[in-house]
Amino acid sequence: MRERLDCAVLSTPEAYEWASSWIGCHAGGRLYIQALDGQPDSARLDSCRALADAAMHLRRYDVCLVPVSESNLAWVRTALQAAQTVLQTPVMALVRQLKAAALNDLYTLGLADFVRDPICPEELRVRIEQLLDERRYPVRDSPASALRETQAPYPVGVRPDETPQEKALCATILGRSGHELEAYAIATASRCATSKESFRAAKSKVVERFERAYIAAALGRHSGNIAMAARAAQKHRRAFWALMRKHEIDAAPYRTESPPPLRAPDG
Template sequence: MREYLDCAVLSTTCSTSWVEPWLDSYSGNRLQLHVLDVHDIRRPESVVALVTSSMRLRRFDACLIPVHEQNLAWARTALSAAHGVLQTPVLALARNLKAAALNDLRALGLADFIREPVCAEELRARIERLLDGKRYHAAVSPDRPGISEITGQYRESPPLARQEAICATILDRTGLELDAFAAASASQCATSKESFRAAKGKVIERFERAYITAALGRHSGNIAMAARAAQKHRRAFWALMRKHEIDATPFRGEPVPIRNRDG
């Protein structure tokens, strides 16, 4: 067990009112908290806060981001954009968040969370557990999926799990979240030898498939209602279904059996 742990705090302007009092009152020596940045979520560039801070965060054992209802969408987008870039485990200081929101953040790469009221010793224990897990996976099972240790660095969940989590809830995502998802997907393609046209086609195809599937699921397989909600002509919506080989039948409920009048 290390005597000192360094944790960076990446905060937002809408959370400073309840985070700063805790930081000011905290005087623990075994866990050093360092306010790295305070971002304004109204600025579009704030969604890449974790990405732009990835190099500085390597100097810390963990990163803590305060998350509540006002900046939940920002946290989702920031985690999504940081996929494949961030090597420092991120924990959330959660305030009034439901289990579904926390599970969503975990699917997007959040390593752990701690709720209010904050206990500094519990936070330290959670960071130590993450670090112990990194050491364990490095020594025993470096190829194990999920949070693993490769060449002494932190790696996040597999890309497929992250993409599926976003696609499954695509109709509930904000524009900024979708922008970040598209940017992250494009950056992955850019590192390969694919052309711009091929990379763009993959991102568009992934979006179309996720959107059509989600729309059919929301409207119980009713193609007309799904097309109307998507503000697309039914024929165009049907063409996208055929293009991606999507069948509406699985989204429809079981037919109600017709009872015999004589029975």
């Protein structure tokens, strides 16, 4: 997880009026949002080149945030289209009262992701980290892809479709605050809602990953002792073991000396 994320805001005047309240430091100093100098005037024809013209300057930022509403939607479309071949910094939209069809259109023009107004700083930070990890490790080159091809069954607590950011969060899940976990769940659910996944499939994915990460982390904290891990999780030992079996998690790698293969506990 990065200690600090720097975000630039590029906005037309009509959208800046409601987006400017987010300028500043958030998430305990881990998220900085600042406006670029010389915000474009959408009334000028040449202003649609603003995103492309700022491409070099934006390289110093982790992400470029562009406020979007019905009032400046046409301008954002044109600006994204003009910047497609020169922009390297990912663009995220801060969306207010925009329909799904408009968002799909922006995705085809190069939009990387979006969050809706009012913004939750923790959710924004999580989504930016996910986005940066996805760009750093494309699916075909990711460590997860390599695991899929070379290992079976999967390592403890790992699945090949997880991003590096997801793995980092899962590895430290017992030390995360409720607010951080909630923000992560919101970010994941929002992503699924804009895909073709059903509500049931999306919910199942979030719950499955939480269960797997929690069980693995609990075993790690208690050196593979199933009884102690179950007691700390306030679950019956058989129920805890059933979750281990469900997610194909073996306690042996967490122990100093590997015991015989896992068997169902008595009682």
